[in-house]
Amino acid sequence: MSTTTELLKGAAELFPDEVVTSAHVRHFELPAGAGRFALITLDNGFDHTKPTTFGPQSLGNLNKAIDQVEAEAANGEIVGVGITGKPFIFAVGADLKGVELLGRHSDALAIGKGGHDVFKRLSGLAVPTFAYYNGAAMGGGVEVGLHCTYRTVSKALPAFSLPEVFLGLVPGWGGCTLLPNLIGPEKAVSVVIENSLNQNRQLKGKQVFELGIADAMFEGADFLERSLVWTAQVLKGEIAVERPEIDRGEGWDAAVAKGRAIADSKVHGAAPAAYRALAIMEAAKDGDLQKGFDAEDQALADLIMGGELRSGIYAFNLVQKRAKRPAGAPDKSLARPVTKVGVVGAGLMASQLALLFLRRLEVPVVLTDIDQERIDKGVGYVHGEIEKLLGKGRINQDKANRLKGLVSGVLDKAEGFADADFIIEAVFEEMSVKQTVFAEVEAVAPAHAILATNTSSLSVSEMASKLKHPERVVGFHFFNPVAILPLLEIVRGERTDDASLATAFGVARKLKKTAVLTKDAPAFVVNRILTRFMGEIQNVIDEGTPVAVAEKAVEPLGLPMSPLVLLELVGPAIGLHVSETLNRAFPERFKVSPNLKAVVEAGKRGFYVYKPENGFKPELDPEVAALLKQGDSVLTEEQVRDRVLDAVAQEIGLMLDEGVVAEAQDIDLCLITGAGWPFHLGGITPYLDREGVSERVNGKRFLAQGVASVPA
Numbered sequence: 001m002s003t004t005t006e007l008l009k010g011a012a013e014l015f016p017d018e019v020v021t022s023a024h025v026r027h028f029e030l031p032a033g034a035g036r037f038a039l040i041t042l043d044n045g046f047d048h049t050k051p052t053t054f055g056p057q058s059l060g061n062l063n064k065a066i067d068q069v070e071a072e073a074a075n076g077e078i079v080g081v082g083i084t085g086k087p088f089i090f091a092v093g094a095d096l097k098g099v100e101l102l103g104r105h106s107d108a109l110a111i112g113k114g115g116h117d118v119f120k121r122l123s124g125l126a127v128p129t130f131a132y133y134n135g136a137a138m139g140g141g142v143e144v145g146l147h148c149t150y151r152t153v154s155k156a157l158p159a160f161s162l163p164e165v166f167l168g169l170v171p172g173w174g175g176c177t178l179l180p181n182l183i184g185p186e187k188a189v190s191v192v193i194e195n196s197l198n199q200n201r202q203l204k205g206k207q208v209f210e211l212g213i214a215d216a217m218f219e220g221a222d223f224l225e226r227s228l229v230w231t232a233q234v235l236k237g238e239i240a241v242e243r244p245e246i247d248r249g250e251g252w253d254a255a256v257a258k259g260r261a262i263a264d265s266k267v268h269g270a271a272p273a274a275y276r277a278l279a280i281m282e283a284a285k286d287g288d289l290q291k292g293f294d295a296e297d298q299a300l301a302d303l304i305m306g307g308e309l310r311s312g313i314y315a316f317n318l319v320q321k322r323a324k325r326p327a328g329a330p331d332k333s334l335a336r337p338v339t340k341v342g343v344v345g346a347g348l349m350a351s352q353l354a355l356l357f358l359r360r361l362e363v364p365v366v367l368t369d370i371d372q373e374r375i376d377k378g379v380g381y382v383h384g385e386i387e388k389l390l391g392k393g394r395i396n397q398d399k400a401n402r403l404k405g406l407v408s409g410v411l412d413k414a415e416g417f418a419d420a421d422f423i424i425e426a427v428f429e430e431m432s433v434k435q436t437v438f439a440e441v442e443a444v445a446p447a448h449a450i451l452a453t454n455t456s457s458l459s460v461s462e463m464a465s466k467l468k469h470p471e472r473v474v475g476f477h478f479f480n481p482v483a484i485l486p487l488l489e490i491v492r493g494e495r496t497d498d499a500s501l502a503t504a505f506g507v508a509r510k511l512k513k514t515a516v517l518t519k520d521a522p523a524f525v526v527n528r529i530l531t532r533f534m535g536e537i538q539n540v541i542d543e544g545t546p547v548a549v550a551e552k553a554v555e556p557l558g559l560p561m562s563p564l565v566l567l568e569l570v571g572p573a574i575g576l577h578v579s580e581t582l583n584r585a586f587p588e589r590f591k592v593s594p595n596l597k598a599v600v601e602a603g604k605r606g607f608y609v610y611k612p613e614n615g616f617k618p619e620l621d622p623e624v625a626a627l628l629k630q631g632d633s634v635l636t637e638e639q640v641r642d643r644v645l646d647a648v649a650q651e652i653g654l655m656l657d658e659g660v661v662a663e664a665q666d667i668d669l670c671l672i673t674g675a676g677w678p679f680h681l682g683g684i685t686p687y688l689d690r691e692g693v694s695e696r697v698n699g700k701r702f703l704a705q706g707v708a709s710v711p712a
Helices: 003-014 056-074 096-101 105-124 140-146 175-183 185-197 205-210 223-235 250-267 273-286 289-304 307-320 348-361 372-391 397-406 413-417 431-444 460-464 498-510 526-543 547-553 563-570 572-585 594-601 622-627 637-658 664-675 685-690 693-698
Strands: 022-030 035-043 080-085 089-091 129-133 136-138 150-154 216-218 341-344 365-368 407-409 422-425 450-453 473-478 487-492 514-519 608-610 618-620
Touching: 022 056, 022 223, 035 056, 035 223, 056 105, 080 089, 080 140, 080 223, 089 140, 096 105, 096 307, 105 140, 105 289, 129 140, 129 223, 136 140, 140 175, 150 205, 150 223, 175 185, 175 273, 175 289, 185 250, 185 273, 205 216, 216 223, 250 273, 273 289, 289 307, 307 664, 307 685, 341 348, 341 413, 341 431, 348 365, 348 372, 348 397, 348 473, 348 498, 365 372, 365 413, 372 397, 372 407, 397 407, 413 431, 422 431, 431 450, 431 460, 450 460, 450 498, 460 473, 473 498, 487 498, 487 664, 498 514, 514 664, 526 547, 526 563, 526 572, 526 594, 526 637, 526 664, 547 563, 547 637, 563 572, 563 608, 572 594, 594 622, 618 622, 637 664, 637 685, 637 693, 664 685, 685 693
Parallel strands: 035 080, 080 129, 089 136, 129 150, 150 216, 341 365, 341 422, 365 407, 422 450, 450 473, 487 514
Antiparallel strands: 022 035, 473 487, 608 618
């Protein structure tokens, strides 16, 4: 028995529930008399909704298929070997469910070596090998093709990536070594580091071809047929594939340095995966592939046994699985149809909501406001955004005309909402204003209509308390920018009934949002945690710690932006309003910063200014510095970080005790999808567990050992 077979057999015993991918071999004559050809098709027996993956048994099946074609190639029975996937899917990499189960470094090392040992056989055959990227290809799916001599790609391919760094791994089956040697280090850094750290940005088929990863591109309808014609032409010498010469000097070093700068800007040194990948790419400069593969094996094993990957997989599972089955959501059958939507307000937020409902539901959407000028501006915004979509080719003229025809605005709520099924308000964040609006809407809306509020912090129950039918009021809190951030906090008021809640969840699904059910508690989930987090930063500044020290203290979390830059994005006035709301609810934990109040009263948009001569880096605004009144208590970065994390751990513990959400997993899902919290942290609770903060503050972990961490 070969070493590879032994490795894979041992790994398979650790993963008995693997969805096994078969590697079917079939033979046929290539066009134009080019000769007999062997094609390996990767297929797990399911349709495209369950993508093909590589677990140990799947790698074993591919290994056996290569045994067969290797013998045929050696005997001169075939002229080439191809590998492709089932309809719409090429392969999407290692089976992460199996990776989660690994508890020993040696087992993790075996997975890395097993993949390498199988894949690199494709480059060692006696005949040329071809990868036909017919559909989605990620991770190991991309890498198996990199080991082939040639590659083609479907123009219709929707998603192609090496997402490992995003999850806390490295492309460990050849990606770090082969890709820079194929397309050059700068392009490889873009694919492996930059795209991954930009929320796992995917490439389309055309980009795969333009980058030089694929040697040819064909339309999706007859992709395989045309790929085989091209293959025949290559084998007969009618087509010569030319690839650019790789700069193995200063250009290579500059590309790696650029990658490190990207990693620093995204994770601030707090997550190891990007740096391990760059180290392998740096070493790949001399073209020694086996040395690179060995380094990939070691990095893969080290990272699999580290907390970052486990948190990354945990985050991936939250977004891919838990998000699709929201905890506490009522039975879907209770949901009522929504054939018309009303939006109260026509400002920017209301207009964004109108556009979202219009695009996703494609039903009539009507806006109202206090004067015709505002209404016209709101409808005009929606029309303008539709024109942009048309200009980018995202929709055709017919659809643009249809969508424009579906949106309207009226002053009279009775005229606009008499036949609406779902009405959402996005007016000024003041309880009395919202209660007045809901009273007006209830008077004219049908009895079955859902009344939704986009409040970010006010009590949904109090908002509904003066209505005749408070059971149909639900919180529907979006995050800005509405089109980008996936989270939708759905808030159940004290008297919200199941049918209204089910309808809200049904609408959220059609809007393609990640819906999380929250209790009607002050500021719900994201704003409560962020306000406690940022409030503690503000507190230490007020007490005397320099702004730069307070900001730098939380850099090790690898957040997408610093707290005060985030405050600028949210808006200091909104931040102040939420802190005042939470101060009224929990005065002992949420203070209202006098310095923040002074910044808002001075009309400042934030704490920083951005000058071109300083590369637009944030600098403390001299006018804000003059406003600040600080005490004389100066903390170190470590003291600030401990204080901030302790505060957040305490708040999350209290929220779970109060039943604001069902589990800690929902807290993390909210922070990842609503606040851009890093995937490599798994949200916040795995990080607090890993750093020992949870037990220090609450006396226990938020998550059991083995959930977002290496099994005990």
